[in-house]
Amino acid sequence: MEAKRKRGRPRRPSFPAPRTVSEGVAIALYGSVGACDAFPLLYPEWPLISSAAGTRIKTFIQERGGSGIEELAHVAAALSAPAPIADRRRGLTILCRIGCEAVGAPFSIPTLRVWLQRRGLGETSPSTLSKLVKWAGSAKNDYPYRLHFAAHD
Numbered sequence: 001m002e003a004k005r006k007r008g009r010p011r012r013p014s015f016p017a018p019r020t021v022s023e024g025v026a027i028a029l030y031g032s033v034g035a036c037d038a039f040p041l042l043y044p045e046w047p048l049i050s051s052a053a054g055t056r057i058k059t060f061i062q063e064r065g066g067s068g069i070e071e072l073a074h075v076a077a078a079l080s081a082p083a084p085i086a087d088r089r090r091g092l093t094i095l096c097r098i099g100c101e102a103v104g105a106p107f108s109i110p111t112l113r114v115w116l117q118r119r120g121l122g123e124t125s126p127s128t129l130s131k132l133v134k135w136a137g138s139a140k141n142d143y144p145y146r147l148h149f150a151a152h153d
Helices: 021-035 039-045 051-064 066-080 088-103 109-118 126-137
Strands: none
Touching: 021 039, 021 066, 021 088, 039 051, 039 066, 051 066, 088 109, 088 126, 109 126
16 A cells, blocks of 8 residues: 655744743744753853853753753754754744834734835735744743833923
8 A cells, every 4th residue: 555645835844832032032043952941051151061051951961861961962963053043034023022022012913024024024924924923922021121211301
């Protein structure tokens, strides 16, 4: 018996929903590697690991065992490779969300459409815009700032 042939459009790499805005930036830059629990352990100090980070890594390996070592190796390989941004559109979407929150503007589909057009991505379908807004909107804000503008009299 012959195996069925898959029809339709080939699947694109899926990007997990970010828990925080900074994780969203990591996912947009490094793909699914940015969503690993090992990523925040290595990323801030790569390639020179401090003794404090070494202690956190040791604890991570003790908790996870062999799978923790694999995850760390996968993240280290991704950080070492001069790879291009995994998804530029997602990166710009997260930056748009950060900018909207910083100035108190609503993060919406029309705002994102204009943001992407001004950054040279051309016309994006409404379906894609909706998915991007939902993806970026699912992240909790872990940036503690908000810009306050003084009223000029």
